[in-house]
Amino acid sequence: MSVEAPVRAETGTRRPRAFASLVKALGISWVRDRSQVFFNLILPGMFLVLLVSVYGSNETPVPSVLEVGDVPVLERAEPGDFEVSGAADLDAALEALEEGDADAAIVQDGEAVTVYYSQTNATTGVIALEQLSALVDDVNVAVLSEAAPDTPVLELETDAAEDNSLEPVQYLAPGILAWGIAISGVFGAAGTLVDWKRDKLIRRLHLTPASAGTFVGARITVSLLVALLQTALFLAVAVAMGMELSAWTWFAVPLVLLGTAAFLAIGVVIGGIAKTGPGAAGLSNMVTMPMAFISGAFFPLTAAPQWVQWLSVISPMRYLNDGLQAVVVQGASPAAVLPEIAFMAVFAAVVAVFAWKTFKFDEL
Amino acid sequence: MDAAIEVNDLQKTYRGRRTGEVRAVDGVSFRVEAGEFFGILGPNGAGKTTTLEIVEGLRRPDGGEVRLLGQSPWPHSPALSQRMGVQLQASSFFEFLTVREQIETFAELYGASRARAAEMLEQVGLSDKARTRCQKLSGGQQQRLSIACALVGDPELVFLDEPTAALDPQARRNLWDLMRSINDEGRTVVLTTHYMEEAEALCDRVAIMDAGRILAVDSPAELIRGLDAPTRVTVAAGQLSEERAKELAEGETAASDDEAVVFETRDPQRLLTALAAEGALDGLAVRTANLEDVFLNVTGREWRE
Incomplete structure (x- = not known):
């Protein structure tokens, strides 16, 4: 030991x-x-x-829209909502959509507004469509409110649910x-x-x-x-x-x-x-x-x-x-x-x- | 004097799924005296490494007993490990370390100084490689470093498992000198090898092992003498007629072919004197029995390296 x-x-x-x-x-x-x-x-x-x-990347892309002829409704859009460029005629605009060069094309004939949206750029095409619809709705609301100023309209505000x-x-x-x-x-x-x-x-x-x-x-x-x-x-x-x-x-x-x-x-x-x-x-x-x-x-x-x-x-x-x-x-x-x-x-x-x-x- | 190693009736059986039961070590006993250079010689697969691993304490035998410096190596004993140095078959190094870092790490494990580590590098001739990464060393240099790591704790007992396998002849001879010097310093050395000439050149005593058993243990000279084998004397053909060769053989064997005359004699002095007197020494070769013949004798089959 x-x-x-x-x-x-x-x-x-x-x-x-x-x-x-x-x-x-x-x-x-x-x-x-x-x-x-x-x-x-x-x-x-x-x-x-x-x-x-x-x-x-939380930024929503700005949709590029082709204006076919004169589209007065676009003048009511907020600056920066769309990236607008002119198109010679509808055929040229549709071709551009097919190529994926733009997200939507818009034509206005009096009261009739037609939106063509891109299937090639599926996501931004839909975004363009929604924003253009909203724009048309806004214009309609403005016109109607002017005609009937005493009738209240609903206002929609959106916000993300997460913190x-x-x-x-x-x-x-x-x-x-x-x-x-x-x-x-x-x-x-x-x-x-x-x-x-x-x-x-x-x-x-x-x-x-x-x-x-x-x-x-x-x-x-x-x-x-x-x-x-x-x-x-x-x-x-x-x-x-x-x-x-x-x-x-x-x-x-x-x-x-x-x-x-x-x-x-x-x-x-x-x-x-x-x-x-x-x-x-x-x-x-x-x-x-x-x-x-x-x-x-x-x-x-x-x-x-x-x-x-x-x-x-x-x-x-x-x-x-x-x-x-x-x-x-x-x-x-x-x-x-x-x-x-x-x-x-x-x-x-x-x-x-x-x-x-x-x-x-x-x-x- | 006490024995450095005593091994009694070791048994180890491996059970492999494909190979079935293999008796790797089958009743091995031997004794190594302090200060001795002891060799375990046998072909690959003879059970040398398993025997050594049991003796070192790496494996537990199925049966039998081992005493190292009077203690059992199993289970692990730090005090016993301190007194022995080991070189394994694989060069076991820390990856990405330099030669100096390697030996210094081992020195710390054995409680030895940095000076001792440097001294060991000097002894094995690797001082100029101190800054080299271990993996970049040649095979011989790696073995030298392994041996340096084994010696850094100043052990009484050194185990070397086939240190010269896969080395070129020059590197092998260099390592022989190193191994001799380790033994000359008074350390007990146990070496396994499958090179006959290595065992013959280095070992005080050799155990010849085959198929898990030790077949003979003695000094190389005694083993060879025990064979009582004749010396083979060869001279070039054309110097002696067949009749003259028979006469010179004096009743012993003489065989000739186109290239050489071969005598087998138990009195080489007489035969060589006679051949010299005859002026028939062209192409002379004298071969005495060696451990290869001992192996052939004890196993009944040819040596294969």
């Missing part, structure tokens, strides 16, 4: 140092892998910029961040395991005083640090795009860590099955892509069919998305996201146990 004791004490104090040097070594190799850096840190931000530009302050970046960012965390975790764990099977690094490290457990712990720590870095960077991009962060945003940290744990567990299952790097990437895609769509990562779940909403119940990405939405965007307190936290914790634990039971440790 007296001989054993000092040796144990020495290795005991060395463990934190070994852990730190493993985190450092794994961190360096992570940072030097440029494709990893791009995939984990840049890609989610890029996706945010892209999707905000696609979904986020005006919810910019597209506000509802898109949490979903894309959840997706980014998911791909980092799943691809990262699966790819790392395939590398370990090939290089046998874990075997080698198991034969140092540090043991395999310390090494696996260090690798998980690097993944968690990457997830936090990714979150910070992503939110910075989101803020630059006009996102407003709530006071509870800091609670994204435990959510992201817990989500990462769940996705790492999925990645370990995949890494246990896959034999090669491309195989691991393929399987990871097979899991994360559908998961992104059933979790409302790229569009609100309310727009999805009922069966998709049911499927989303088992997706950890959905809970991460909901949780982030709640604390970062809506400013809900941590207590409000307890169900999300509970689900992710249970999911991570169940999948981790499954991975542990099915993993062929001999292959490492």
Whole structure:
């Protein structure tokens, strides 16, 4: 006993140092892998910029209208409502519509106003049609009010039902961040395991005083640090795009860590099955892509069919998305996201146990 | 003196879906003395690596017992790991790290200093490659770095699993010198190899292994002597008539063809003196028995590398 004791004490104090040097070594190799850096840190931000530009353009396009002959009703339009240009005759105007060069053509013959709208530019064609109808109605109301000034008319005002302050970046960012965390975790764990099977690094490290457990712990720590870095960077991009962060945003940290744990567990299952790097990437895609769509990562779940909403119940990405939405965007307190936290914790634990039971440790 | 390694009746069976049951290690026992250079020699698939992995503590045997420096290697013991250094078949490096970062990481795991890490790079001749990424090293350089990582903790016991496999002959010879120097420093070395001449050149004692069993253990010289095999003496044809060759053989075997006359003798000194007196030493080749013949003798089949 007296001989054993000092040796144990020495290795005991060395463990934190070994852990730190493993985190450092794994961190360096992570940072030097440029494709990893791009995939984990840049890609989610890029996706945010892209999707905000696609979904986020709230400006209604100005319909371009061809005026065939003289159309007095157009003179009553507000400036900027239409982009009006002249057409030689109706045939030329219809041809232009077919080509998609304009959204609508308008002809006025006395009291009869005819609108031809484009099927080629279906969306803007309909918008042009609606706005021209409204214009004709307005003119009619004005004429009738003049004739009977004492008769009251109904006035219509419209406004979007959603909170005006919810910019597209506000509802898109949490979903894309959840997706980014998911791909980092799943691809990262699966790819790392395939590398370990090939290089046998874990075997080698198991034969140092540090043991395999310390090494696996260090690798998980690097993944968690990457997830936090990714979150910070992503939110910075989101803020630059006009996102407003709530006071509870800091609670994204435990959510992201817990989500990462769940996705790492999925990645370990995949890494246990896959034999090669491309195989691991393929399987990871097979899991994360559908998961992104059933979790409302790229569009609100309310727009999805009922069966998709049911499927989303088992997706950890959905809970991460909901949780982030709640604390970062809506400013809900941590207590409000307890169900999300509970689900992710249970999911991570169940999948981790499954991975542990099915993993062929001999292959490492 | 205590044994560095004691292995008793190891058993390991793999159950593969397609291959069925494979007895990778089948009753292996051996003992390695402290300071010894011990070789495990056998063809690919003989069970050398599995045996080594069990001895190192990477695998748990189905049966049998291992004592390393008086302790069991299973389960993992940091104190024991501190006293041994391991080089595995795959070069296990952290990706994207340079040679220096690699060895310094291992040094930290063993609680060794940076100076010690630099010293190890010097010993394996990689000081000028310190800033190179490990994956860019040649095969021989990678093995050297692996060995440096194995030595950085100043181990008493060093395991080398086929370090020269897939190396060109020059790199192999360079590595031999390195391995000899490790043993000369007083470390116990266990080497697996499928190169006969490597085992013969380096090992104090060799265990010949095939199909999961150890068939013979002794020093290479003793193993060869035990064969009691004749020496083959070959000279170019055209110097001796068939009759004269028979006379010089003095009752031993002599065979001639268009190219050479081949004698098999147990008294090479007499035969060579006679051939020299005859002036018939053109194209002389003398081949004594080697470990290949020992393998043939103990397994009953030809060596295949």
